[in-house]
Amino acid sequence: MSDRNSTTLPGGTPPTIRVTSESVRIVPINGSRDLRRFIRLPSSFYADDPAWIPPLLIERREQFSPRNPYFAHAHCCFWLAYRGTRPVGRISAQIDELHEARYRDATGFFGLLEAENEADTFRALLSTAETWLRNQGMSRIRGPFNLSINQECGLLVEGYDTPPMIMMGHARPYYADRIAAEGYQRSKDLLAYRVTTDFTPPALMRAAVNKAAGCVRIRPLRRPSMNEELRILKEIFEDAWSANWGFIPFTEEEFRHLGHSLRLLVDDEGVQIAEVDGIPAGMIIALPNLNEAIRDLHGRLLPFGWLKLLWRLKVKRPTTARVALMGIRKYFQRSALGTALAFMLIDAVRGYGIRRGIREVELSWILEDNMRMRDMLAIIGGVPYKRYRIYEKALQ
Structure with a gap:
């Protein structure tokens, strides 16, 4: 994993802890103990959600391994949010050199966002990612991407009542409202279609x-x-x-x-x-x-x-x-x-x-404006049953 004045995994010198309010503090993860907390944190938010499926811990650890080839072309930082000693949120920020080489639009990304239903927690996490990206010369933030567009991407905004398929995300309904409240606009919607065999x-x-x-x-x-x-x-x-x-x-x-x-x-x-x-x-x-x-x-x-x-x-x-x-x-x-x-x-x-x-196949994801593919799926009885949203925001 390459370094651009960021926290690296494993090891690295973390930046100074950022205190964003009296009750929430944001801490960059550093080392295996923090990584375990980062990986396991989502379960605390979905324990009573019947649609939630805990991912395999071994697969999530592999995602953060230096063996993950994504890190050969990306710079990343990861943070946990705490209230006292209790972790209440997490987020990542990343800059993908392949994206920048292709589009040259000074766009950075956020992802892996999970948090309690509190406005100040979301504000602290998102503002921390924004500040880091701004300091790296980015003028726009877009996400969520976990960690790239070729992996899990988008925030679930419709279809909360059914479990996610393999390599697709899940979220609580309040996430969309909390992100929008921080000035994020819809960039693109992605659809998941369901078809019976x-x-x-x-x-x-x-x-x-x-x-x-x-x-x-x-x-x-x-x-x-x-x-x-x-x-x-x-x-x-x-x-x-x-x-x-x-x-x-x-x-x-x-x-x-x-x-x-x-x-x-x-x-x-x-x-x-x-x-x-x-x-x-x-x-x-x-x-x-x-x-x-x-x-x-x-x-x-x-x-x-x-x-x-x-x-x-x-x-x-x-x-x-x-x-x-x-x-x-x-x-x-x-x-x-x-x-x-x-x-x-x-x-x-x-x-x-x-x-x-x-008995049933999901085709995902389909860009909302890919009408040729959407019309084809409609012909065979495909039904859009989940919607994932990519957000973006200008970094002033």
Whole structure:
């Protein structure tokens, strides 16, 4: 993890403790004890929330590890808020060199925000992140990103009554009001769509697929050629998403890191690649909903949590899944063939889901203004059931 006059993990020299009011003080985290508090803090705010699913502690610790390739191109600082000796909030601030190189807009980010329902706590946390970013030369703050746009992003503002899917966030309803009260405006909304796997393909979908069948082949992941497959997936993703709002490419190391996760979690049929006349043109990645399997583990795999998790993933199997990545090369996107490719990929994952006992799939996230994709999902019965919001604010 690189350093720009910031707290680093592990180690580093923290800046002076900032006292923002008589009752709330903000402390930069420094060392393993603070990190444990930072990671475990959200559970205290969601203990009575039936939709909350405690994330695996081992996964959260890995997020902060120097092995996380995100830190090779980002500068970060992390803080805890205290009332007396009791932690009551947390936040991160980060500057992504890849974003700045691409957009040159002096935008920094905040994330990992969790706090009690008190205005002064939110004000103290957000103002601390703003000050740090301003001191680093940033003129705008945007978030939440946990930690990047290629990871968890957005604050849940609709859909509090259902649990989050794998790698998606959850929040209390008061978070949105508290953030808005500090002068933050909506920058972009992201939608999560829910689709049942037993839908009947509509006539438009069948017609598009039949017309393209002669030149298109849909195939699953070839695990023995994993490195080559990852290269193909990365190339399609970067071409398909390059014009999207906020897009930042994965580094080679980040995509290898993602590939390691795919090896452990995803079946070969959960990854489908579309080829047009033998050339890779589109892809889709569906993840079994790990959150369904870990709901009652309280974030722990020891002593017997790992046995429960293994049995639930390999024997009982989740009944839900999430399409986390999908892309069609730009050359095809605004053509009838592009529509057919998208339908064929969705149908391939649907068939896999039915065979695996998956009843429902979330497609997320979808940009609110991506009407082409939204219209396509509506055709197959997709319903937007969660909304996540990205906020931003000028740093005066």
